[in-house]
Amino acid sequence: MELGHLPVLADEVVTMLAPAPGSLQIDATLGGGGHTERILGATDPDGRLLGLDADGAAVARVDRRLRPRFGERLVLRQSNFRQLGRVAPEAGFGAVDGCLFDLGLSSFQLADADRGFGIRTGGPLDMRFDTSRGVPASDLLGSLDTAELTALFRRYGEEPYAPRIARAIVAERAAAPLRSAEELAALVERVAPRTPPGRRPVHPATRVFQALRIAVNEELDALQEGLTAALDLLRPGGRLVVLSYHSLEDRIVKRFFQQERRGCVCPPEVPVCVCGRSPRLRLVTRRSVTSSPSEIAVNPRARSARLRAAERLAA
Numbered sequence: 001m002e003l004g005h006l007p008v009l010a011d012e013v014v015t016m017l018a019p020a021p022g023s024l025q026i027d028a029t030l031g032g033g034g035h036t037e038r039i040l041g042a043t044d045p046d047g048r049l050l051g052l053d054a055d056g057a058a059v060a061r062v063d064r065r066l067r068p069r070f071g072e073r074l075v076l077r078q079s080n081f082r083q084l085g086r087v088a089p090e091a092g093f094g095a096v097d098g099c100l101f102d103l104g105l106s107s108f109q110l111a112d113a114d115r116g117f118g119i120r121t122g123g124p125l126d127m128r129f130d131t132s133r134g135v136p137a138s139d140l141l142g143s144l145d146t147a148e149l150t151a152l153f154r155r156y157g158e159e160p161y162a163p164r165i166a167r168a169i170v171a172e173r174a175a176a177p178l179r180s181a182e183e184l185a186a187l188v189e190r191v192a193p194r195t196p197p198g199r200r201p202v203h204p205a206t207r208v209f210q211a212l213r214i215a216v217n218e219e220l221d222a223l224q225e226g227l228t229a230a231l232d233l234l235r236p237g238g239r240l241v242v243l244s245y246h247s248l249e250d251r252i253v254k255r256f257f258q259q260e261r262r263g264c265v266c267p268p269e270v271p272v273c274v275c276g277r278s279p280r281l282r283l284v285t286r287r288s289v290t291s292s293p294s295e296i297a298v299n300p301r302a303r304s305a306r307l308r309a310a311e312r313l314a315a
């Protein structure tokens with residue numbers, strides 16, 4: 001079977017979504033289609049699922065793998081999930097029972113040496129999920145000044161050595177542009193200290209690569225817009241499930257859930273609510289759910305996963 005990406009917390013995702021036969025589901029991040037396969041299987045014999053991915057290669061791969069089993073029950077679109085509010089109704093998914101976001105990148109993308117996502121895989125520094133839009137990471141590295149690069153590595157990578165790395169990039173590119181993942185990884189390795197002894201060893205360029213990927217794909221804005229659109233599409237009782245892989249993503253999900261659970265957005269000093277907003281979500285998970293040591297042993301990607309789930313209220 002062509003399945004290079006193991007779905008993270010797959011049982012928990014299905015339990016939280018609780019997909020029923022005949023229901024309508026959305027997988028906003030198809031990847032290898034592992035979650036899609038499990039969700040559609042749970043809606044046998046007549047549930048339908050709309051699957052989205054910004055990456056056309058992911059959509060084509062899932063089409064090849066799952067179409068023979070699910071036929072017309074699987075509806076696929078290449079799209080950024082920030083367009084969900086338009087794409088879903090156009091595809092006949094204007095009111096749905098469940099929506100999953102499994103954020104970040106897939107093992108297929110990480111292993112693809114033409115994409116530049118992987119520190120160890122190497123390749124041209126592109127990092128776009130959708131290679132037909134936006135600018136590749138190498139353009140950002142070639143055009144931003146030291147202050148802008150520092151801010152990017154701090155904001156999206158929480159990188160403590162951001163100024164040092166930014167200065168080194170600007171000095172290096174004066175001689176020749178930085179084009180490959182190998183060159184960037186080697187530069188960061190040269191200027192940023194290694195992980196101190198006793199801490200889990202991570203490559204010193206991990207946070208820089210994360211920051212560039214987030215910036216290139218405008219991931220945090222897309223997440224905020226995707227969550228808002230998904231909530232509007234959910235029927236009362238419908239479930240929203242999100243898997244995030246770093247604190248910046250998880251913070252957005254947590255705040256979104258808290259705000260929609262509270263409803264009212266009036267400042268605390270206002271004695272009576274004037275905004276008129278009522279709660280639209282009930283939390284299904286009070287705290288985030290994480291992977292077991294046995295899952296992490298077979299799937300290292302699961303190590304940083306955090307799952308949060310909420311249910312749409314009638315408001």
Ligand SMILES: C[S@@+](CC[C@H](N)C(=O)[O-])C[C@H]1O[C@@H](n2cnc3c(N)ncnc32)[C@H](O)[C@@H]1O
Nearest residue numbers: 007029030031032033034035053054080081102
């Ligand atoms: C972690 S993988 C999903 C894996 C999938 N759940 C599975 O079981 O195989 C994340 C996928 O989301 C896609 N993606 C990331 N951000 C996106 C966005 N804003 N819109 C659409 N797809 C996005 C990536 O291209 C990638 O294929």
